[in-house]
Amino acid sequence: MKPQDIVAGKSSLWIFGYGSLVWKPDFKYRRSKVGYIQGYKRRFWHGDNFHRGNDELPGRVVTLIEDDDASTWGVAFEVTGPQVEESLKYLNVRETVCGGYVTKMVDFYAEGESQPPVQALLYIATTDNPLYLGPASAEMIGCQIAMSRGKTGHNLEYLLRLAEFMRRSCPHVDDNHLFSIEAAALTVVSLLLAAQ
Numbered sequence: 001m002k003p004q005d006i007v008a009g010k011s012s013l014w015i016f017g018y019g020s021l022v023w024k025p026d027f028k029y030r031r032s033k034v035g036y037i038q039g040y041k042r043r044f045w046h047g048d049n050f051h052r053g054n055d056e057l058p059g060r061v062v063t064l065i066e067d068d069d070a071s072t073w074g075v076a077f078e079v080t081g082p083q084v085e086e087s088l089k090y091l092n093v094r095e096t097v098c099g100g101y102v103t104k105m106v107d108f109y110a111e112g113e114s115q116p117p118v119q120a121l122l123y124i125a126t127t128d129n130p131l132y133l134g135p136a137s138a139e140m141i142g143c144q145i146a147m148s149r150g151k152t153g154h155n156l157e158y159l160l161r162l163a164e165f166m167r168r169s170c171p172h173v174d175d176n177h178l179f180s181i182e183a184a185a186l187t188v189v190s191l192l193l194a195a196q
């Protein structure tokens with residue numbers, strides 16, 4: 001489903017971020033809320049040969065994997081009026097053209113609110129995506145991240161800023177996948193520094 005079909009005639013839209021969007025939305029929005037979506041787990045199983053890696057050494061970035069028992073925490077941004085078209089135009093290049101993500105509508109539950117969920121647009125990299133790398137050990141993923149960089153910056157920044165967001169904004173969430181990869185990447189960095 002194309003974003004323009006999703007938002008045809010809409011004057012406002014919620015966009016859910018769970019990776020770099022949580023710390024670097026880079027589009028104008030009216031307000032944001034921390035919260036979660038159900039039925040998905042966040043995994044560093046998507047390759048990135050543009051923002052945080054290259055064709056020789058792709059970086060690893062997050063995507064969502066269906067899991068009925070899981071939920072993924074992040075940030076939803078409400079865009080209104082001209083911000084709707086502006087944000088989608090920007091994200092189409094950043095996420096879809098450069099990142100291989102496709103759009104999907106899901107229910108977003110804002111933290112601490114008893115109200116019903118709101119529909120939110122998100123960007124997901126499906127397993128049939130040519131950049132999809134799939135599962136690997138935390139050590140392998142951590143090492144790959146510690147060694148990769150792309151046009152937007154180092155893959156380590158991508159990892160550490162997401163971990164920092166989760167500790168600061170979602171301290172009640174024990175994201176073992178994220179924090180075990182963070183620990184593995186920092187071990188590789190310390191070994192590289194010690195070897196210098």
Ligand SMILES: N[C@@H](CCC(=O)N[C@@H](CS)C(=O)NCC(=O)O)C(=O)O
Pocket residue numbers: 016017018019020021022024048051052061062063094095098099100101122123124152158
């Ligand atoms: N779609 C996820 C992941 C987004 C993501 O990390 N996309 C990459 C594209 S491969 C990106 O925007 N990278 C920009 C950066 O790394 O600064 C989100 O909602 O945050």
